[in-house]
Amino acid sequence: MRYILFLILALLLAPAFALDWEDQQLFEGNNGTQTLRVISNTDTAIFAPVIQSFLQSHPQLNIEYNVASSANVYSSFRSTPDAYDLVVSSAMDLQLKLVNDGFAQPIEDIAHPAWAKWRRSLFGFTLEPASIVINKAAFKGLPTPGSRQEMIEVLRENPEAFTGRIGTYDIRQSGLGYLFATQDARVSETYWRLTEIMGSLNTQLYCCSGDMIDELAKGTIAISYNVLGSYASARSDVADKIEVILPSDFHNTMMRTVLIAQTTQKTSAATLFLRHLISSRWSKPDTENVSLPPLTTQQDNSQRSIIALDPGLMVFLDAMKRKTFIDEWESAIIQQ
Amino acid sequence: MMSKAAFTSGSLRYRLAVTLIGVVAVLTLLFYFVLRAYAAQIALQSQDNILNASVTAILDAAIIRDGVVKIDIPYAAFSMLNTETDDRVFYAIYQNSSLLSGYADLPFPQRESRMSNTYKSGVYLGVAIRQVTASRVLVGGDIRTRITATVAQTQDSLSGILQRIARNAALYGVGFFSLAVVLAIWATSSTIDPLKRLAESVARRGPQDLSPIVKPVPSEMTPLVSSLNSLMTRLDKSFSQSEEFIAEAAHRVRTPLATVRSHAEVTLQRVDKEENRQALRSMIRAIDESSRAAGQLLDHAMITFRANQLEYQAIDLVELARECVQRLTPMGDMRDVELRLETDTTVLVSGDAILIQNAVRNLMDNALKYSPVESVIIVKVRSEPSPHISIIDQGAGFPSDEMHALVARFTRGRNASGTIGSGLGLTIAQDVALAHDGTLNIGNTTEGGACVTFSF
């Protein structure tokens, strides 16, 4: 039934948006009458439990869940803002720019820490660190890199073992990859040295964390850099094959953010969903399969470098800046 | 029952206080608006400074590499624009007049001077923004080009700050105003006080005290006080003159009357012819009647004069009644009429002793006049229900048909003309009672005697 509905929906939407959807799904409440349209870059498999726990308590609603890459989420929403009610994305800079440019609706009376929201419009609801993920088998006999410096050393000393077997985001495609890269570059020069090494070892570039984790599990690649640890932890099927490492020197932590479209007619329903997301009710220990790490104020966040929601994020979105950065990155990572 | 209130045209204190408070209110409002405007200017200036720093940072990052302008915007250029209220940030960078990057539709201000930065308030995407624009000339190789950067920011934080400042300024204003009102009231009363003290000292004086005011007063009040003093001097003179005149006139008239009366009495003892005796008796009666009438008229005049300025003092009515009884006992003896006093131990009232004594004496006089020979007049002084003196005789009482007329005359007030004898005596007592906010009740006892009650 759901499949048929999805097909109908897909057929209806297809001509309108020549978009490269990764997934489109309709989640129905028990007696859903109103449908919230969500555009997101989070894999359906990971996000589905969150939606389902919402529909359990709000059976009068349906949720149409559209998945695209973060760059596509941004551009698609920007070009047709009234086609969606909520935007969920891990690319904080793009989300912030949407708010800055007036695409989001301010929602009053939401109790949320100031560092996790912007203009009462953009709300962070997860805390997800950028990690190094390795294939355990591939590192047999090799030291497990605990930091970027150790990773550089292990790559430099074992080029034959890693040539063509390193993975990272293609920051030209992935908004999140670009965000992690630019934030890395801000913090430390180590990033460029690591990129140089990775470039010299013919690093494979990926659009998404999911793909990288698949390849890691298969053993095609031995190590990947700046992967979302949360995605890796979510994959119980590959848990015994891979290991998630948080670099000890520093690790950028990203907030998955949500905003409500300025043009939506369903503000109150959208606000219900927004409240559900930031309440972290969806992450009850008994809810299996959910592995997005919720943003809670109880945990100690002082050791993390959480990417700040401030106008600085827009600097790397500047066309010239972006071109400069990507030129530099390309010349480092693509050396053939 | 004191002297009539003067006509008033507003209160000096009120006028002074209102003027002072009005001035304070105007000053407070002025203070509030000036403070707010000044605060707004400072807040705007601090926003301008940050925007300026941001623009400068962007321009500083501009370089020409391989003949192409590159600008590596520093992260801090936008990060520094972070505010508490998460203000939105817009920017645009132009090379000469072509857009390099940023918001193409951001209004680009017409620059008056190429040297100094331009500050401008405007509207973008429907919201108020503050915009700073600056430019810089880049020279590289044979290229010489002008880079212009403009950075704009919304003003949520600014208006938040302004609101806070306005609220605080209003609070300070209210505080300042309240303090100033208290001070104004204090200043007013300290200014008015000498005037009040003067009025009080004049009011406190007894009616006979017409001496000049010698206490020092503020210079503004000296004309008032000196004319008051001159008025009092004249009044004093005229009062003592008229008092002297009345006393002298009475003396002049009464002494010859007394002589005639005494002669008549002596003669009466010596003549035997009945018609001569009859003439002498009529003469004596006529003298007595006219002297009694003159006395009562003078008493009445004096009471009318005194009633306007009572000299209050504590009086024991029992003592007063006892004195009157003592004074009139000889008159009673002549006709074997006993004046019997029935009193509480003391009955204290506040009033003018001379007037009350006069009233009581007049009432007893009446009772004596109408009492039969060998009868009793009872004088009761009681404090309950209210202090009163009752005088009860055993005469024929008030004729019931005249009683209404008597009462009516009292309610009409001082109609003394044409009433001599008991009527005027009652009128005097009535006037005194009224002057003391008391009442005079007349009636007859069940045995038929008259009963007059003077109560406070």
Added chain:
Amino acid sequence: MKYLLIEDNKELAQAVSTRLRLDGHVVDHAESYADAILFSDNGDYELILLDIMLPDGDGRDFLAHHRSQRRDTPVIVLTARSQVSDRISVLDLGADDYVTKPFDHAELQARCRAVLRRKSGSSQTITRLGDVELDPVAGQLSVAGQPLVLRNRELRLLELLINSPSKVFSKQKLFDRLFAYDDDASENAIEVYIARLRKHLDKSSLTITTLRGLGYRLDDE
């Protein structure tokens, strides 16, 4: 009784003196403040009648002098003033009573008696006739040693008769002397008082004889 009359008006003084003498009193007359001081310092008076307005000094000054000499002779002020405050102040200065001019002689006598009664309780001059003694101030009659209190009019009637024993008094004369002039009592009232006196004197040596058409006469047996 011995009176000192201080009065600057000669006519009035003469009339008052005559009237008092008619009742059997002795009167000295002082015309000025100086005379008054002289008389009062040297004579032994039972009563002083004082005019408050004197040509060479205020009567008030005399009162002050009189009281300073610690004499207890009663003073009755004769005043022509009518101001209430004036009457009061005269009493405050030490006068025993006052009468306002013009005054009724009977009233003056009544006041004199009242003042003397208050001061000493009895008269210095007690009239005796037969076995009867009369104290006109105390109003007390003593018949053969038995005291009797008389009413005022009875007393005054008896006083008249006893001062002139065996003299015939007409009804009209008695009436004029006894009753105030504003009284509307009839001459027949005299008969009532004569009857009362006869009853009081029943056991005495005195008798009152009625002389038809002439009047009454008091005789000692």
